[in-house]
Amino acid sequence: MTYEPTVFADMAGRTVAVTGAARGIGEAHVLALVRNGVNVVAGDLDEEAMADTAKRLGEECRGGATIVPMGIDVTRAEDHHALAQHALERFGTLDGWINNAGRYALGDVLETSGAEFTRMHEVHVLGASFGVQAAVPAMGKSGGAIVNVASIAAYVVRARSGAYSASKAAVEHLTKFQAVELGPRGVRVNAVAPGMIDTDMLSSLNGGNGMPQSAVESVPLRRIGTPGEVSDTVLFLLSDASRFVTGHTLVVDGGGRHR
Numbered sequence: 001m002t003y004e005p006t007v008f009a010d011m012a013g014r015t016v017a018v019t020g021a022a023r024g025i026g027e028a029h030v031l032a033l034v035r036n037g038v039n040v041v042a043g044d045l046d047e048e049a050m051a052d053t054a055k056r057l058g059e060e061c062r063g064g065a066t067i068v069p070m071g072i073d074v075t076r077a078e079d080h081h082a083l084a085q086h087a088l089e090r091f092g093t094l095d096g097w098i099n100n101a102g103r104y105a106l107g108d109v110l111e112t113s114g115a116e117f118t119r120m121h122e123v124h125v126l127g128a129s130f131g132v133q134a135a136v137p138a139m140g141k142s143g144g145a146i147v148n149v150a151s152i153a154a155y156v157v158r159a160r161s162g163a164y165s166a167s168k169a170a171v172e173h174l175t176k177f178q179a180v181e182l183g184p185r186g187v188r189v190n191a192v193a194p195g196m197i198d199t200d201m202l203s204s205l206n207g208g209n210g211m212p213q214s215a216v217e218s219v220p221l222r223r224i225g226t227p228g229e230v231s232d233t234v235l236f237l238l239s240d241a242s243r244f245v246t247g248h249t250l251v252v253d254g255g256g257r258h259r
């Protein structure tokens with residue numbers, strides 16, 4: 001990864017948990033955090049890839065930051081609690097949490113199975129809910145900031161994406177309830193809604209062949225986004241620069257939702 005993350009001076013010395021951190025946008029969050037001097041507890045279903053990514057990004061750490069990798073499944077509440085516990089045991093504090101893990105599958109509305117709908121819902125909606133339930137007690141009286149990764153699929157209708165899009169719309173809406181209920185405890189909860197971002201998930205949509213030119217030209221900025229462009233936005237939402245922002249979803253899509 002060759003991008004230079006934006007630096008938010010107040011982030012140094014904090015601890016943040018990231019789910020789905022082995023690759024793609026999650027990996028970019030880890031890179032941006034450690035370049036900002038933030039300790040990271042990084043969880044992913046793919047434990048081996050998570051360990052490899054943590055090792056590779058270890059060279060990118062600044063200001064004494066450390067990455068602790070873990071195998072987790074975000075559909076299991078206990079795995080979120082283990083991630084939070086790890087943060088407290090290793091670093092003595094938990095200041096931020098990014099519910100990033102996700103999956104994608106295409107399917108017509110008439111054909112999508114109950115199992116597929118359930119899995120989408122479990123990974124995205126339960127994942128974001130269990131993450132918040134583990135993060136908030138671990139943050140304690142000092143509070144913190146949480147970011148859920150939704151999608152522009154929450155707003156726009158693209159063929160054969162019903163199960164994914166409905167689950168991301170639920171994450172976007174859940175974010176507002178989490179913000180309202182947790183604001184009095186000093187916890188801010190926001191979301192980002194990425195558009196087309198250059199990761200394995202996006203390339204899997206087109207058989208690994210990159211995005212068709214017509215899709216790229218539908219974006220006003222005339223390109224797809226990079227994982228780091230999502231991470232810079234997430235870091236803004238975790239940092240004190242956004243200290244009066246909560247319950248908001250920041251769209252990171254080059255304007256694509258308006259076409």
Ligand SMILES: NC(=O)c1ccc[n+]([C@@H]2O[C@H](COP(=O)([O-])OP(=O)(O)OC[C@H]3O[C@@H](n4cnc5c(N)ncnc54)[C@H](O)[C@@H]3O)[C@@H](O)[C@H]2O)c1
Pocket residue numbers: 019020021022023024025026043044045046072073074075100101102103123149150151152193194195196197198199200201202
């Ligand atoms: N790439 C895009 O264009 C795009 C657009 C909008 C939203 N998003 C969202 O951004 C997030 C990251 O996507 P990405 O493009 O980096 O995807 P990716 O497929 O490249 O990476 C997703 C990561 O999540 C992990 N994961 C999946 N299920 C998990 C589970 N149950 N528990 C723990 N980890 C799990 C995977 O192992 C993988 O490492 C997802 O929530 C996705 O829906 C991506």
